[in-house]
Amino acid sequence: MSTEQSTPEVDVDVVIVGAGGGGLAAALAAADAGASVVVLEKLDAPGGNTALSTGSIPAAGSRFQREAGVEDDPDRMTADLLRQSGPHEAEHLTRRLAETSAALVEWLVDDHAIGLSLITDYKHVGHTVTRLHAPRSRRGIDLSNDLVAACRRAGVDIVTGNPVTELVVEDGAVRGVVVEGERTERHVIRAGAVVLAANGFAANRDLVARWAPELAGLEYFGAHGSTGEAIEWGLELGATMRNRSAFQGYAAVAYPHGSILSWTTQEKGGVIVDSRGVRLGDEIVGYSGFAAEVLTGTAPIWAVYDARIRDITLREEEFAELVEMGGAKECATIDDLASVVGVDVEALRSTLDAYAAAARGDEPDSHGRTDFGIAPLEPPYVASRVSPGLFHTQGGLDVDDDARVLRENGSPVPGLFAVGGVAAGVSGQQGGRGYSSGNGLLTAVGLGRLAGTAAAEGQA
Ligand SMILES: Cc1cc2nc3c(=O)[nH]c(=O)nc-3n(C[C@H](O)[C@H](O)[C@H](O)COP(=O)(O)OP(=O)(O)OC[C@H]3O[C@@H](n4cnc5c(N)ncnc54)[C@H](O)[C@@H]3O)c2cc1C
Structure with missing residues (x-):
């Protein structure tokens, strides 16, 4: 010009x-x-x-x-x-x-x-x-x-x-x-x-x-x-x-808060489930790659982990704020968890049982996950509602x-x-x-x- x-x-x-x-x-x-x-x-x-x-x-x-x-x-x-x-x-x-x-x-x-x-x-x-x-x-x-x-x-x-x-x-x-x-x-x-x-x-x-x-x-x-x-x-x-x-995607933007649900929750053993109570893939592909898996699920999508993982992750300020704002719901039993997440309790139980068996090394994980952090998950469970997002190209x-x-x-x-x-x-x-x-x-x-x-x- x-x-x-x-x-x-x-x-x-x-x-x-x-x-x-x-x-x-x-x-x-x-x-x-x-x-x-x-x-x-x-x-x-x-x-x-x-x-x-x-x-x-x-x-x-x-x-x-x-x-x-x-x-x-x-x-x-x-x-x-x-x-x-x-x-x-x-x-x-x-x-x-x-x-x-x-x-x-x-x-x-x-x-x-x-x-x-x-x-x-x-x-x-x-x-x-x-x-x-x-x-x-x-x-x-x-x-x-x-x-x-x-x-x-x-x-x-x-x-x-x-x-x-x-x-x-x-x-x-x-x-x-x-x-x-x-x-x-x-x-x-x-x-x-x-x-x-x-x-x-x-x-x-x-x-x-x-x-x-x-x-x-x-x-x-x-x-x-x-x-x-x-x-x-x-x-x-x-x-x-x-x-x-x-691009960088993010599989777990906290809903409706809009902040990041730390992927530490997944690396330490958590899973992502959809409204059918099923997992959507190997969470360990990472928060960016997993965004595409989350798109294949049916909303609402929830991250499920446990109180031990929540307490480890509390060292991260943004996660601590999310917990403070009520974005991490503690559930004493699987029945409570199913009711918070809004899924069929038997479907959720079956998903978490199969995941626990894989984490213990009793069976291969149905999604090929090989790193389970401190899973199997234990009660009390914790659930955070999430949605997938695009962060940058x-x-x-x-x-x-x-x-x-x-x-x-x-x-x-x-x-x-x-x-x-x-x-x-x-x-x-x-x-x-x-x-x-x-x-x-x-x-x-x-x-x-x-x-x-x-x-x-x-x-x-
Ligand atoms: C929630 C979130 C978490 C992330 N976490 C990480 C992380 O921990 N580590 C990591 O590596 N990456 C992370 N990313 C990605 C990272 O933030 C970006 O890749 C990085 O900040 C890009 O830096 P940048 O300087 O290129 O762009 P930006 O930081 O976006 O800066 C570009 C600036 O240019 C300005 N601009 C645009 N067009 C014009 C114009 N025509 N004239 C004048 N100004 C203009 C914009 O307004 C903006 O201020 C994250 C992204 C998001 C959204």
């Missing part, structure tokens, strides 16, 4: 589109490298999906793991993520992000005072060792607030309520952005490089229907800003999408090892970077099943740091 003479212009080294985890990490890295940086956020507050997440970032070989006696390295992390994702179109990113992950979390904590520590009480989906690093509260809003504070200390401008509507492109190179909104007059910010950190397209039903129609049945539980325009700008410049069908623009957007022929679009949900993710090509815990923030914050450093090169 070209700019009109009357449109006011500002110049900076690096413009970042989107103030979620990816954009804020990119801004910090670019500022560290001496660049002048502005972050433009279309909504009235920074945070995006990052603020709604549990803030868990995987890293292999971090000093926090060493201090906890956890042996890990990037090869193991790469193998773990690829086992979960299966082969895919951006495997170079899996390797690159694993190799830079320890430096990423150490940089966040040591250089920028971001509050992260190693989660030692669960590993979650895809990981063979404990490698998720999260705020103590396990709330992404704390990660987001820490990143915003670090950006302010680093002299980064974060401007909210400023939607980017177009890229400024001259002779095939990206040279800035156009900003225009209901409360913001059209203006141009010229820059040496632009980092697209605007997340994916899960909040845009038209793009979901076009790019990932299999997600259409899932209700979206993420932030409203993920409307996919940044991916469209990249495509207009000749870029391609990779791993387009990948993982497919996006093809990028190189430093998040430069690539055209179909493999050449970079000069001046353009993409991170997080705008970039190809590392969750494979099998819908929600390829998602390992932390893949979302890994591609956001991990690629963000790499993009910020590369975008600042030669500009400061």
